[in-house]
Amino acid sequence: MENLTPEDKLEASKFFYRTGDLDRAEFLLKSSLEDTESHETYFFLGLIENQRNNWQKGLYYFYRSVEVNSEYGNPCNEIGILLLRMGRERESVFWLKKSLRCTLNDAPHISLFNLATLYKIWNRPERSLQYLHKAIVMKPDFEEAKRLREELNSAI
Structure with missing residues (x-):
C-alpha cells in the first residue's frame, strides 16, 4: 500500500x-x-x-x-x-449558481436541473423552464429534465 x-x-x-x-x-x-x-x-x-x-x-x-x-x-x-x-x-441557490460559474464542472446540466427544481418548489414555473431549457440544450438526452419540462408545461 x-x-x-x-x-x-x-x-x-x-x-x-x-x-x-x-x-x-x-x-x-x-x-x-x-x-x-x-x-x-x-x-x-x-x-x-x-x-x-x-x-x-x-x-x-x-x-x-x-x-x-x-x-x-x-x-x-x-x-x-x-x-x-x-x-x-x-x-442552495447561491451554491447551485456558483457551480455553474466554475471552470471545472463535470455536469453543469445537473446544476441547471437542480435550479429548475428549486424554482418549481417556489412556484416559479417560467424560471424553472428557463433552466430546464438550458439543461436540455446542454444534454439533449436528459430524460428527467424533459419529464419535468412536460409536467410544468401541462400545469401552465
Whole structure:
C-alpha cells in the first residue's frame, strides 16, 4: 500500500466507490489525504457521507473541496442539493449558481436541473423552464429534465 501514489489511491477509491464498497473507498481516500490534499478526494469523501445520510459530514467535505479548489463545481452542486434538503433554499441557490460559474464542472446540466427544481418548489414555473431549457440544450438526452419540462408545461 505504501507504494501507491496519492493519484493511484484516488483512482482505486473511485473504483470502490462506484462498486459500492464505501468502506474501502473511504480508507483509500483518507490514506491519500495523509500524502496530499486534493479537491477530488474531499469531494468523494463528501459523496460517501452523503450516501450514508451523514449530511453535516458530507457538507464539511464538500466545503473542504471548494476550499482546496474554488473552481471545482461538483461540490458546489452537492452543497446546493444538501442545503435544499435541509430547507435552506436561499443558500442552495447561491451554491447551485456558483457551480455553474466554475471552470471545472463535470455536469453543469445537473446544476441547471437542480435550479429548475428549486424554482418549481417556489412556484416559479417560467424560471424553472428557463433552466430546464438550458439543461436540455446542454444534454439533449436528459430524460428527467424533459419529464419535468412536460409536467410544468401541462400545469401552465
